[in-house]
Amino acid sequence: MRINLVLELMDTPGQLIKVLNPISSLGANLVTVIHKRDYKNENGNVPVQLTIEGEHEDLKNVVERFEKLGFSIIEMDGVVKxxxxxxxxxxxxxxxxxxxxxxxxxxxxxxxxxxxxxxxxxxxxxxxxxxxxxxxxxxxxxxxxxxxxxxxxxxxxxxxx
Missing domain, CATH: 3.30.70.1130 (EIF_2_alpha)
Incomplete structure (x- = not known):
């Protein structure tokens, strides 16, 4: 199963690695990552598009971890959140x-x-x-x-x- 996410991250060193770490540690795989540092919003945050794959429960755990870590999920599988x-x-x-x-x-x-x-x-x-x-x-x-x-x-x- 695959899931496509768009997250907003602060444009500071280490933020991308913080979002990537939970993926493998929770049993999912990273398929694609697009880090658009040229497109900052009014708060200085940048969008990061991720495609991850894994079992349904693993993907659910990754999304929950992102939310627990305070990452803002703007879009999930094309649905604006x-x-x-x-x-x-x-x-x-x-x-x-x-x-x-x-x-x-x-x-x-x-x-x-x-x-x-x-x-x-x-x-x-x-x-x-x-x-x-x-x-x-x-x-x-x-x-x-x-x-x-x-x-x-x-x-x-x-x-x-």
Whole structure:
């Protein structure tokens, strides 16, 4: 049995070897690897395409190990597993408990803030650009939570269309 995966890895030395080690140690074989270092996303991560083969249980164990090691599986056998959402908050973001805002988004099942960039303007209102990764089908849940937080904290929110 074969499985095709697309993972996102940090573009730092040693990341590719970390993802390749579990394959053979769990009884699977590497068929192909395409490491596209020229295609960095907004977080500086690079896609790595893998084709691995083995028994069903071995492949399942490899995927579980990747997830346990914190590797983001973007696609599995042509099925997109993660969606990316970009949103902007505008207002007194820091004064409205920034940690609480981030925790409430991250507490959603299958949702994780991948990047959070804030532009401070002294005592004036600030702008935060938030990149979120979510499991497929959870986009509306994320938008609803963001809208709830923005209304509660009196922030303007601009979601992607």
């Amino acid at each position: 993660k969606e990316k959402i970009t949103t902007i908050f505008f207002g007194h973001i820091v004064d409205q408990d920034l940690r609480d805002t981030m925790d409430r988004i991250n507490d959603l099942d299958g949702v994780e803030i991948a990047a959070f960039d804030i532009k401070l303007n002294g005592e004036e209102e600030s702008t935060a650009l938030i990149n979120i990764e979510t499991d497929i089908g959870k986009k509306q849940t994320v938008f609803d939570k963001i809208a709830e937080i923005a209304e509660e904290k009196n922030l303007l929110v601009i979601n992607e269309v």
